[in-house]
Amino acid sequence: MRVIALAMACLFSALLNTAVKAQNPAHGAIKGRVTVEDGTPVPGVGLRLKDSRKQTTSNESGTYTLRNITPGTYVVEAFITGRDVISRPVTVTAGQTAEVDFQLSTSRQNLQEVIVASGRNKFAKKETDYVARMPLKNLENPQVYSIIGSELMQEQVIVDYKDAIKNVAGVNSTETVGNGRTSTIIRGFRTQNFIRNGMTANQLVTVDVSNLERIEVIKGPSGTLFGTGAVSYGGLVNRVTKKPFDTFKTDVSLTAGSYNLNRITVDLNAPLNKEKTALLRVNFGRHAQESFQEAGFKRNYFLSAAFSYQANDRLSFLVDLETFRNRGTPSIAYLNPAAGVTDYKEAMGKYYKRTYYTNDLISTFPGYNVFAQMNYKINNNWNTTTVFSTGGVNAREQYQFTGNWRPGTDSITRQLQKYSHNYNTIQLQQNLNGTFHTGSIKHRVLVGLDYLADITQPTYTSRFILDTVSAAAPTSFLMMEKIYPLFPAPTAQANNFYKSHLDRYGVYASDVINFTDRLLLMLSLRWDKVDNQGTTNLLNGNVTGRYSKSSFSPKFGAVYQLIKDQLSVFANYQNGFTYSAQTDKQGNLFKPEQANQWEGGVKAELLQSKLNVTLSAYDISVTDKLRSNPEDPAFSIQDGTQKSKGFEAEVIANPFPGLNITAGYGFNESEITKASANVGKRPARSGGKHMANTWISYRLVKGKLQGLGIGGGVFYNSETPFDDANTLFFPAYALVNSTVFYDRPGYRIGIKLDNVSNTMYWGPWGEPQPPRNYAVNLVIKL
Missing domain, CATH: 2.40.170.20 (TonB-dependent receptor, beta-barrel domain)
Structure with missing residues (x-):
């Protein structure tokens, strides 16, 4: 019991000391937000004071805070491992919080790498312009669809297109006929692999995953936007x-x-x-x-x-x-x-x-x-x-x-x-x-x-x-x-x-x-x-x-x-x-x-x-x-x-x-x-x-x-x-x-x-x- 009490006392003391420091009026702070050009927040980006040990990373909403900074003029750096460093000057005033935002010109590919490195939900990315042929968010779209991203395919060491499809709810893709053609069963109906980047692309043979960024499985009959002949009543598969x-x-x-x-x-x-x-x-x-x-x-x-x-x-x-x-x-x-x-x-x-x-x-x-x-x-x-x-x-x-x-x-x-x-x-x-x-x-x-x-x-x-x-x-x-x-x-x-x-x-x-x-x-x-x-x-x-x-x-x-x-x-x-x-x-x-x-x-x-x-x-x-x-x-x-x-x-x-x-x-x-x-x-x-x-x-x-x-x-x-x-x-x-x-x-x-x-x-x-x-x-x- 004494050990527990002593540990609790030390923990309380440390928390109290941290709180006092956080409220120290002789110091200031820097906060801001990291986004890409379209306003999407970027988590996992490193932020640091140049020539200092103070650093942190942006959170899920892209925001960050650097606390307990002695008043003065500094340079804040935003960096992604292996990429360019972006620098911003800032002046810190005692008792005040300065704001420094960063807008990255990084590509979607680099953004995905940051998400993966941060341990964020890398399988939940559902951004697509193909399902509705307009930029609708998943929560705005009344149609159901699933996306198999390159991260999941890489993690499962996928070398066969059919093995990727099994990650979608209610979908089966074990068919292979004699000439190599595959198809997918969606909602009780058989559909062949006919859509590529939202367009019809008859491909008789099995698709190689080496050139696929993701696979989109769009559920339900989709004749309104995609016509007929390339989709089934159960849905379609779009190769991106x-x-x-x-x-x-x-x-x-x-x-x-x-x-x-x-x-x-x-x-x-x-x-x-x-x-x-x-x-x-x-x-x-x-x-x-x-x-x-x-x-x-x-x-x-x-x-x-x-x-x-x-x-x-x-x-x-x-x-x-x-x-x-x-x-x-x-x-x-x-x-x-x-x-x-x-x-x-x-x-x-x-x-x-x-x-x-x-x-x-x-x-x-x-x-x-x-x-x-x-x-x-x-x-x-x-x-x-x-x-x-x-x-x-x-x-x-x-x-x-x-x-x-x-x-x-x-x-x-x-x-x-x-x-x-x-x-x-x-x-x-x-x-x-x-x-x-x-x-x-x-x-x-x-x-x-x-x-x-x-x-x-x-x-x-x-x-x-x-x-x-x-x-x-x-x-x-x-x-x-x-x-x-x-x-x-x-x-x-x-x-x-x-x-x-x-x-x-x-x-x-x-x-x-x-x-x-x-x-x-x-x-x-x-x-x-x-x-x-x-x-x-x-x-x-x-x-x-x-x-x-x-x-x-x-x-x-x-x-x-x-x-x-x-x-x-x-x-x-x-x-x-x-x-x-x-x-x-x-x-x-x-x-x-x-x-x-x-x-x-x-x-x-x-x-x-x-x-x-x-x-x-x-x-x-x-x-x-x-x-x-x-x-x-x-x-x-x-x-x-x-x-x-x-x-x-x-x-x-x-x-x-x-x-x-x-x-x-x-x-x-x-x-x-x-x-x-x-x-x-x-x-x-x-x-x-x-x-x-x-x-x-x-x-x-x-x-x-x-x-x-x-x-x-x-x-x-x-x-x-x-x-x-x-x-x-x-x-x-x-x-x-x-x-x-x-x-x-x-x-x-x-x-x-x-x-x-x-x-x-x-x-x-x-x-x-x-x-x-x-x-x-x-x-x-x-």
Whole structure:
């Protein structure tokens, strides 16, 4: 007790002494705020008196205070480790507090580095202009979206795009089809990776993360702003690429790991002139890895260059070029189970590492993306954005393997298929953004139009049954010299030798109306038109599927901030649509299929953004779906329906510096409500009814071991149907991933161990997923 009493007395004495000093009228103080050019506060910036030991750091609101300073003239310095020092003169008067503010001209990239170093909530950054195509804060936006930033991808040592998506509540991305294409399941619907920097960018092959600044998952049907053809009724995935910034920086990343993983990426950024108005950023990557299955490999190359130029205070340009070349065998081998199988894992687990093909079955995927943007500031309230985008793939050598069990036997038939894909898209978009008032009511307005051409050059598919082999025994080697002559010529597959051209036009407008600083209403509308020039059979010249259709797509939303800039409630109505070239029995075109979503929820950014929460409940109803005409199955009728409803929760927390938590849960009920068959069933490839994710990491933010950290997470997906009839299900699974890292100003070392429990699980087509695997990553920061 005496020891405790003595300690308390000493503590009280120290506090009293500090308080007396703080109130010493013979001394003064300096306080201020650190922001960037747009007024955003910057935490973690060092502040010090030059030639003195007095120093501190800015807090979450960007403010700082230097106390107990002897009257006199000083120089206050603001500094970021490894960056320029900003100096300000100040005169301190006894008993007075002088104010010195700092405005940093640092780039967003450097600001992110400061946030990471300070241990702040680095996963909660939700700034984006893409979701609403105008600068709305998360608490102002009635739509739900999630952002996977480069910090989280780096911490988890992500080298596969699909592994990043699992960090989003209610989202699954384990699909990989034979030619390498991936897709994402959102709110019970499958969507492919078609959006890049807010524009359509058809990319057939897997996306490399080396050029991604972040991934945005935008929830709900989004036809109003993004049109159709590139999004699903569940949402869309927007790939945001890396942009240049105004300081020199080079990162060289080396990664090695399981299955002979060998990866190198280089990220080079540099200003090109003294004024820093011309900036260049170049990314290069090579990824090589074998498969965990008995055959399979990939050798992928990637190169991008982004150039920005600030012509003057009003006019700026950005050009982004990207090219890639992926080469390897079919990305995964999977089997279709035999009829009568009721336990997928029991039946298929024994073939988890079998491929039944060899590394001679090589495919090559070359492709490109071009993005150009011009921003012009008309005045302080109005600006325009003009965007051009084009991209495509010319992949004439693609091969796919499919194994089918023969009913009543233990043998499979091996089918080989050759693809020749040659397509590209061209898109133009013009947006006008502005702000004005009608009395006390504030309007933030978007008016835009876009054009998209989707062009398929001569393309064909050729397939044949190779042989029948034992499912259990070793299989013969497939040599391409012997296999290639066996593929039928396109003339043998006339319906698969074609070209097509489709033009889409859109005009849209959105008005975000602030009745008060807490209550806002979003009103949006799109008129969309599609001219399909049809599919041309290149063997006989026949053209089928020609049509011209149009549709309106409305969107409404409301937000009320219960606590200003901290807590809001929201509701939205969103629309999506899909066109079809089919006709009814009388030869009439069908009207567009429609999806309508109603959603409501809560968004919170509490405790100075240390706690970020989104809770939402949604109901999506799909109408006007085509189904077989019961009176004449050769034709279709348009009265089918489907429902998808559920609840999602996302929590991002930073309880104290260094500890970061992200967690999510998604509950989804999808049901075929009216169709020719399988009514009342959950559609295949709609994901699990329950999905959950969590990731927790902690890094030391002070001391000699500053930057040392550890992280771990669990990712869960409940059982999912193999088919629409729900006769067979893929089993539920839970993955445990972990990482250890050491992040210093000049280098970073990261080690990850994924699928720690060595869980056996499959994707939505029956694709076996990787067992336990590791990777070691070294980043050298120059």
